[in-house]
Amino acid sequence: MENKENYKSGFISMAGKPNVGKSTLINSLVHQKIVITSDKPQTTRNSINVILTEEDAQMVFVDTPGIHKPLHKLGKYMVNIAIGALRGVDLILFVLDPTDGIRNSDRRVAKIVAESNIPTLLIINKRDKIKNMQIYNREITEIKESLPNLKGYLETSAVTGYNLAELKAMVKEQLPQGPQYYPEDVISDKPSRFIVSELIREKIFQLTREEIPHSTGVVVEDFKVRDNGMLYIRADIYIEKDSQKPIIIGKKGMMIKKIGQLARKDIEELFEKKAYVELFVKVRKNWRENENLIRNTMDFKQEGQ
Ligand SMILES: Nc1nc2c(ncn2[C@@H]2O[C@H](COP(=O)(O)OP(=O)(O)OP(=O)(O)O)[C@@H](O)[C@H]2O)c(=O)[nH]1
Ligand SMILES: [Mg+2]
Incomplete structure:
Protein backbone atom coordinates (compact mmCIF):
# COMPACT_ATOMS: atom_id res chain seq x y z
CA MET A 1 0.00 0.00 0.00
CA LEU A 175 -14.46 8.62 -1.65
CA PRO A 176 -12.32 9.48 1.35
CA GLN A 177 -8.61 10.29 1.18
CA GLY A 178 -6.76 7.03 1.37
CA PRO A 179 -3.93 4.80 0.21
CA GLN A 180 -3.52 3.03 -3.09
CA TYR A 181 -4.66 -0.43 -2.03
CA TYR A 182 -3.51 -2.33 -5.11
CA PRO A 183 -0.50 -1.88 -7.42
CA GLU A 184 -1.56 0.05 -10.52
CA ASP A 185 -1.30 -2.92 -12.88
CA VAL A 186 -3.68 -5.09 -10.84
CA ILE A 187 -7.20 -5.15 -12.29
CA SER A 188 -8.90 -7.83 -10.19
CA ASP A 189 -8.45 -9.56 -6.85
CA LYS A 190 -9.33 -12.95 -8.29
CA PRO A 191 -6.79 -15.53 -9.50
CA SER A 192 -6.50 -16.17 -13.25
CA ARG A 193 -8.10 -19.59 -12.79
CA PHE A 194 -11.26 -17.98 -11.48
CA ILE A 195 -11.45 -15.43 -14.29
CA VAL A 196 -11.02 -18.22 -16.84
CA SER A 197 -13.78 -20.32 -15.26
CA GLU A 198 -16.04 -17.26 -15.38
CA LEU A 199 -15.34 -16.65 -19.07
CA ILE A 200 -16.26 -20.27 -19.84
CA ARG A 201 -19.42 -19.96 -17.74
CA GLU A 202 -20.33 -16.75 -19.54
CA LYS A 203 -20.33 -18.57 -22.87
CA ILE A 204 -22.63 -21.24 -21.43
CA PHE A 205 -24.96 -18.46 -20.21
CA GLN A 206 -24.89 -16.81 -23.61
CA LEU A 207 -25.33 -19.97 -25.70
CA THR A 208 -27.75 -22.14 -23.74
CA ARG A 209 -31.29 -21.66 -22.49
CA GLU A 210 -33.87 -22.52 -19.86
CA GLU A 211 -32.47 -24.39 -16.86
CA ILE A 212 -29.14 -25.23 -18.50
CA PRO A 213 -27.10 -22.08 -17.71
CA HIS A 214 -28.21 -22.04 -14.09
CA SER A 215 -27.48 -25.75 -13.62
CA THR A 216 -23.89 -25.45 -14.75
CA GLY A 217 -20.75 -24.71 -12.81
CA VAL A 218 -17.21 -24.47 -14.12
CA VAL A 219 -14.03 -25.57 -12.34
CA VAL A 220 -10.63 -24.91 -13.91
CA GLU A 221 -8.52 -27.95 -13.02
CA ASP A 222 -5.39 -26.98 -14.91
CA PHE A 223 -3.98 -23.59 -15.89
CA LYS A 224 -0.41 -23.67 -17.16
CA VAL A 225 1.89 -21.69 -19.39
CA ARG A 226 3.62 -24.23 -21.61
CA ASP A 227 7.26 -23.99 -22.78
CA ASN A 228 6.12 -22.63 -26.15
CA GLY A 229 4.44 -19.72 -24.31
CA MET A 230 0.92 -21.03 -24.88
CA LEU A 231 -1.68 -21.20 -22.13
CA TYR A 232 -3.05 -24.66 -21.46
CA ILE A 233 -6.43 -24.75 -19.73
CA ARG A 234 -8.42 -27.80 -18.68
CA ALA A 235 -11.82 -27.23 -17.14
CA ASP A 236 -14.74 -29.30 -15.93
CA ILE A 237 -18.27 -28.20 -16.65
CA TYR A 238 -20.61 -29.51 -13.94
CA ILE A 239 -24.17 -30.30 -14.87
CA GLU A 240 -26.91 -31.69 -12.64
CA LYS A 241 -28.47 -34.46 -14.72
CA ASP A 242 -27.53 -36.98 -17.40
CA SER A 243 -30.25 -35.51 -19.61
CA GLN A 244 -28.38 -32.19 -19.76
CA LYS A 245 -25.29 -33.80 -21.27
CA PRO A 246 -26.45 -33.97 -24.90
CA ILE A 247 -27.52 -30.30 -24.70
CA ILE A 248 -24.23 -28.97 -23.41
CA ILE A 249 -22.26 -31.17 -25.81
CA GLY A 250 -24.56 -30.44 -28.73
CA LYS A 251 -25.06 -32.19 -32.06
CA LYS A 252 -21.73 -33.69 -33.11
CA GLY A 253 -20.12 -31.81 -30.21
CA MET A 254 -20.93 -28.45 -31.78
CA MET A 255 -22.11 -26.74 -28.58
CA ILE A 256 -19.11 -27.59 -26.41
CA LYS A 257 -16.85 -26.70 -29.32
CA LYS A 258 -18.46 -23.27 -29.61
CA ILE A 259 -18.21 -22.68 -25.83
CA GLY A 260 -14.51 -23.53 -25.99
CA GLN A 261 -13.87 -21.37 -29.06
CA LEU A 262 -15.58 -18.26 -27.70
CA ALA A 263 -13.95 -18.66 -24.27
CA ARG A 264 -10.55 -19.11 -25.90
CA LYS A 265 -10.96 -15.87 -27.82
CA ASP A 266 -11.65 -13.91 -24.62
CA ILE A 267 -8.87 -15.69 -22.72
CA GLU A 268 -6.34 -14.92 -25.45
CA GLU A 269 -7.36 -11.28 -25.43
CA LEU A 270 -7.17 -10.96 -21.66
CA PHE A 271 -3.85 -12.75 -21.16
CA GLU A 272 -2.34 -11.68 -24.49
CA LYS A 273 -1.26 -15.26 -25.16
CA LYS A 274 -2.38 -18.06 -27.44
CA ALA A 275 -4.50 -20.52 -25.49
CA TYR A 276 -5.61 -24.13 -25.70
CA VAL A 277 -8.87 -24.84 -23.88
CA GLU A 278 -9.97 -28.39 -23.10
CA LEU A 279 -13.45 -28.87 -21.63
CA PHE A 280 -14.98 -31.92 -19.92
CA VAL A 281 -18.63 -32.32 -18.96
CA LYS A 282 -19.29 -33.99 -15.58
CA VAL A 283 -22.62 -34.92 -14.06
CA ARG A 284 -22.65 -33.91 -10.38
CA LYS A 285 -26.18 -34.68 -9.22
CA ASN A 286 -27.77 -31.65 -7.52
CA TRP A 287 -24.40 -29.95 -7.12
CA ARG A 288 -26.18 -26.67 -6.35
CA GLU A 289 -27.26 -28.19 -3.02
CA ASN A 290 -23.80 -29.58 -2.19
CA GLU A 291 -21.58 -27.31 -0.15
CA ASN A 292 -18.25 -28.80 -1.32
CA LEU A 293 -19.18 -28.75 -4.98
CA ILE A 294 -20.49 -25.18 -4.69
CA ARG A 295 -17.18 -24.19 -3.14
CA ASN A 296 -15.25 -25.81 -5.99
CA THR A 297 -17.10 -23.70 -8.52
CA MET A 298 -16.77 -20.52 -6.45
CA ASP A 299 -12.99 -20.97 -6.24
CA PHE A 300 -13.01 -20.67 -2.46
CA LYS A 301 -10.17 -23.20 -2.29
CA GLN A 302 -7.59 -20.64 -3.28
CA GLU A 303 -8.92 -17.99 -0.94
CA GLY A 304 -8.59 -20.36 2.01
CA GLN A 305 -12.18 -19.82 3.06
N1 LIG B 1 -29.87 -1.56 -23.25
C1 LIG B 1 -29.10 -1.71 -22.19
N2 LIG B 1 -28.79 -2.95 -21.77
C2 LIG B 1 -28.01 -3.08 -20.67
C3 LIG B 1 -27.51 -1.97 -19.96
N3 LIG B 1 -26.76 -2.42 -18.94
C4 LIG B 1 -26.79 -3.76 -19.01
N4 LIG B 1 -27.54 -4.17 -20.06
C5 LIG B 1 -27.84 -5.56 -20.44
O1 LIG B 1 -28.56 -6.16 -19.37
C6 LIG B 1 -28.21 -7.55 -19.24
C7 LIG B 1 -27.77 -7.84 -17.83
O2 LIG B 1 -26.53 -7.22 -17.58
P1 LIG B 1 -25.56 -7.71 -16.42
O3 LIG B 1 -24.47 -6.70 -16.31
O4 LIG B 1 -25.15 -9.14 -16.62
O5 LIG B 1 -26.53 -7.60 -15.16
P2 LIG B 1 -26.19 -7.89 -13.62
O6 LIG B 1 -26.94 -6.89 -12.81
O7 LIG B 1 -24.74 -7.99 -13.40
O8 LIG B 1 -26.91 -9.31 -13.42
P3 LIG B 1 -26.57 -10.48 -12.35
O9 LIG B 1 -25.13 -10.78 -12.42
O10 LIG B 1 -27.41 -11.61 -12.83
O11 LIG B 1 -27.01 -9.97 -11.02
C8 LIG B 1 -27.15 -7.80 -20.30
O12 LIG B 1 -27.77 -8.34 -21.43
C9 LIG B 1 -26.60 -6.41 -20.60
O13 LIG B 1 -26.07 -6.27 -21.90
C10 LIG B 1 -27.87 -0.66 -20.44
O14 LIG B 1 -27.52 0.38 -19.87
N5 LIG B 1 -28.66 -0.60 -21.54
MG1 LIG C 1 -23.57 -9.52 -12.76
Missing part, protein backbone atom coordinates in the same frame (compact mmCIF):
# COMPACT_ATOMS: atom_id res chain seq x y z
CA GLU A 2 1.35 3.32 -1.07
CA ASN A 3 0.39 6.58 0.58
CA LYS A 4 0.17 9.65 -1.63
CA GLU A 5 -0.89 13.14 -0.69
CA ASN A 6 -4.43 14.16 -1.67
CA TYR A 7 -5.05 10.69 -3.03
CA LYS A 8 -8.55 9.26 -2.79
CA SER A 9 -9.44 5.60 -2.61
CA GLY A 10 -12.16 3.26 -1.55
CA PHE A 11 -14.35 0.24 -2.06
CA ILE A 12 -17.58 0.68 -4.00
CA SER A 13 -20.07 -2.17 -3.85
CA MET A 14 -22.77 -2.76 -6.42
CA ALA A 15 -26.23 -3.63 -5.12
CA GLY A 16 -29.32 -4.58 -7.08
CA LYS A 17 -31.59 -7.37 -8.13
CA PRO A 18 -30.31 -9.72 -10.87
CA ASN A 19 -29.95 -8.52 -14.48
CA VAL A 20 -30.06 -4.75 -13.84
CA GLY A 21 -26.60 -4.24 -15.38
CA LYS A 22 -24.24 -4.18 -12.36
CA SER A 23 -21.49 -6.15 -14.09
CA THR A 24 -21.89 -4.31 -17.40
CA LEU A 25 -21.57 -1.00 -15.55
CA ILE A 26 -18.30 -2.09 -13.96
CA ASN A 27 -16.81 -3.24 -17.27
CA SER A 28 -17.85 0.04 -18.90
CA LEU A 29 -16.42 2.13 -16.05
CA VAL A 30 -13.02 0.41 -16.28
CA HIS A 31 -13.10 0.21 -20.11
CA GLN A 32 -12.25 -3.46 -20.02
CA LYS A 33 -14.18 -6.68 -19.91
CA ILE A 34 -13.27 -8.20 -16.54
CA VAL A 35 -16.53 -9.53 -15.10
CA ILE A 36 -19.04 -11.62 -17.00
CA THR A 37 -22.46 -10.50 -18.16
CA SER A 38 -25.45 -12.06 -19.87
CA ASP A 39 -29.09 -11.39 -20.63
CA LYS A 40 -30.09 -14.00 -18.03
CA PRO A 41 -30.57 -13.20 -14.34
CA GLN A 42 -28.14 -14.58 -11.73
CA THR A 43 -25.11 -14.50 -13.97
CA THR A 44 -22.70 -13.23 -11.29
CA ARG A 45 -22.26 -15.77 -8.47
CA ASN A 46 -19.42 -14.33 -6.40
CA SER A 47 -18.06 -10.98 -5.32
CA ILE A 48 -15.18 -9.74 -7.44
CA ASN A 49 -13.07 -6.65 -6.93
CA VAL A 50 -12.35 -4.73 -10.12
CA ILE A 51 -9.75 -2.04 -9.66
CA LEU A 52 -9.61 1.26 -11.51
CA THR A 53 -6.41 3.18 -10.80
CA GLU A 54 -6.08 6.82 -11.86
CA GLU A 55 -3.64 9.65 -11.13
CA ASP A 56 -5.67 11.00 -8.24
CA ALA A 57 -7.71 8.03 -7.07
CA GLN A 58 -8.11 4.27 -6.86
CA MET A 59 -11.64 2.94 -7.12
CA VAL A 60 -12.21 -0.67 -6.15
CA PHE A 61 -15.56 -1.69 -7.62
CA VAL A 62 -17.04 -4.78 -5.98
CA ASP A 63 -19.26 -6.72 -8.35
CA THR A 64 -21.89 -8.76 -6.53
CA PRO A 65 -24.54 -11.36 -7.33
CA GLY A 66 -28.06 -10.01 -7.76
CA ILE A 67 -30.11 -10.06 -4.56
CA HIS A 68 -33.09 -12.40 -5.01
CA LYS A 69 -35.20 -15.01 -3.19
CA PRO A 70 -32.98 -18.11 -3.42
CA LEU A 71 -34.35 -21.48 -4.47
CA HIS A 72 -31.32 -23.62 -3.59
CA LYS A 73 -28.12 -23.59 -1.55
CA LEU A 74 -26.08 -21.98 -4.34
CA GLY A 75 -28.65 -19.15 -4.46
CA LYS A 76 -28.37 -18.69 -0.69
CA TYR A 77 -24.59 -18.47 -1.00
CA MET A 78 -24.94 -15.87 -3.72
CA VAL A 79 -27.33 -13.68 -1.76
CA ASN A 80 -25.20 -13.96 1.41
CA ILE A 81 -22.17 -12.91 -0.61
CA ALA A 82 -24.06 -9.97 -2.12
CA ILE A 83 -25.28 -8.72 1.26
CA GLY A 84 -21.91 -9.39 2.91
CA ALA A 85 -20.18 -7.32 0.21
CA LEU A 86 -22.03 -4.22 1.42
CA ARG A 87 -20.35 -4.38 4.83
CA GLY A 88 -17.50 -1.99 5.47
CA VAL A 89 -17.37 -0.45 2.00
CA ASP A 90 -17.09 3.30 1.37
CA LEU A 91 -19.94 3.59 -1.09
CA ILE A 92 -22.82 1.58 -2.53
CA LEU A 93 -24.07 1.92 -6.09
CA PHE A 94 -27.68 0.78 -5.89
CA VAL A 95 -28.70 -0.06 -9.45
CA LEU A 96 -32.28 -0.15 -10.75
CA ASP A 97 -33.44 -1.28 -14.17
CA PRO A 98 -36.79 0.35 -14.92
CA THR A 99 -37.39 -1.53 -18.20
CA ASP A 100 -40.00 -3.75 -16.64
CA GLY A 101 -41.00 -1.51 -13.79
CA ILE A 102 -39.74 -0.88 -10.31
CA ARG A 103 -40.95 -3.74 -8.20
CA ASN A 104 -41.02 -5.31 -4.76
CA SER A 105 -37.79 -7.12 -5.63
CA ASP A 106 -36.17 -3.65 -5.91
CA ARG A 107 -37.82 -2.50 -2.68
CA ARG A 108 -36.35 -5.49 -0.86
CA VAL A 109 -32.88 -4.48 -2.05
CA ALA A 110 -33.60 -0.87 -1.03
CA LYS A 111 -34.33 -2.06 2.50
CA ILE A 112 -31.02 -3.92 2.70
CA VAL A 113 -29.15 -0.93 1.30
CA ALA A 114 -30.91 1.43 3.74
CA GLU A 115 -30.01 -0.80 6.69
CA SER A 116 -26.34 -0.90 5.67
CA ASN A 117 -25.81 2.72 6.78
CA ILE A 118 -23.35 3.25 3.93
CA PRO A 119 -23.36 6.31 1.64
CA THR A 120 -25.32 5.36 -1.47
CA LEU A 121 -25.73 6.56 -5.04
CA LEU A 122 -28.97 5.54 -6.73
CA ILE A 123 -28.39 4.59 -10.36
CA ILE A 124 -31.19 4.17 -12.88
CA ASN A 125 -29.49 2.09 -15.55
CA LYS A 126 -30.62 1.12 -19.10
CA ARG A 127 -31.72 4.72 -19.66
CA ASP A 128 -31.26 4.09 -23.41
CA LYS A 129 -34.26 1.72 -23.30
CA ILE A 130 -36.62 4.17 -21.59
CA LYS A 131 -38.48 6.82 -23.57
CA ASN A 132 -40.39 8.49 -20.77
CA MET A 133 -38.81 8.54 -17.31
CA GLN A 134 -41.75 10.51 -15.86
CA ILE A 135 -43.86 7.40 -15.45
CA TYR A 136 -41.39 6.07 -12.87
CA ASN A 137 -41.36 9.26 -10.78
CA ARG A 138 -43.53 7.92 -7.99
CA GLU A 139 -41.58 4.67 -7.48
CA ILE A 140 -38.20 6.39 -7.74
CA THR A 141 -39.18 9.08 -5.25
CA GLU A 142 -40.41 6.39 -2.87
CA ILE A 143 -37.10 4.51 -3.16
CA LYS A 144 -35.10 7.71 -2.68
CA GLU A 145 -37.06 8.54 0.46
CA SER A 146 -36.39 5.08 1.86
CA LEU A 147 -32.60 5.59 1.68
CA PRO A 148 -31.34 7.66 4.62
CA ASN A 149 -27.78 7.62 3.25
CA LEU A 150 -28.58 8.69 -0.30
CA LYS A 151 -25.82 10.99 -1.61
CA GLY A 152 -26.74 11.23 -5.27
CA TYR A 153 -28.94 10.09 -8.14
CA LEU A 154 -28.02 9.47 -11.75
CA GLU A 155 -29.56 7.93 -14.88
CA THR A 156 -27.03 5.92 -16.90
CA SER A 157 -26.58 3.54 -19.78
CA ALA A 158 -23.82 0.99 -19.36
CA VAL A 159 -24.19 0.14 -23.04
CA THR A 160 -24.07 3.58 -24.69
CA GLY A 161 -21.85 5.10 -21.98
CA TYR A 162 -24.44 7.76 -21.15
CA ASN A 163 -23.50 9.58 -17.90
CA LEU A 164 -20.68 7.19 -17.04
CA ALA A 165 -18.08 9.99 -16.81
CA GLU A 166 -20.49 11.77 -14.46
CA LEU A 167 -20.94 8.58 -12.47
CA LYS A 168 -17.18 8.23 -12.05
CA ALA A 169 -16.92 11.84 -10.94
CA MET A 170 -19.70 11.32 -8.39
CA VAL A 171 -18.01 8.19 -7.07
CA LYS A 172 -14.67 10.00 -6.69
CA GLU A 173 -16.34 12.83 -4.91
CA GLN A 174 -17.73 10.46 -2.28
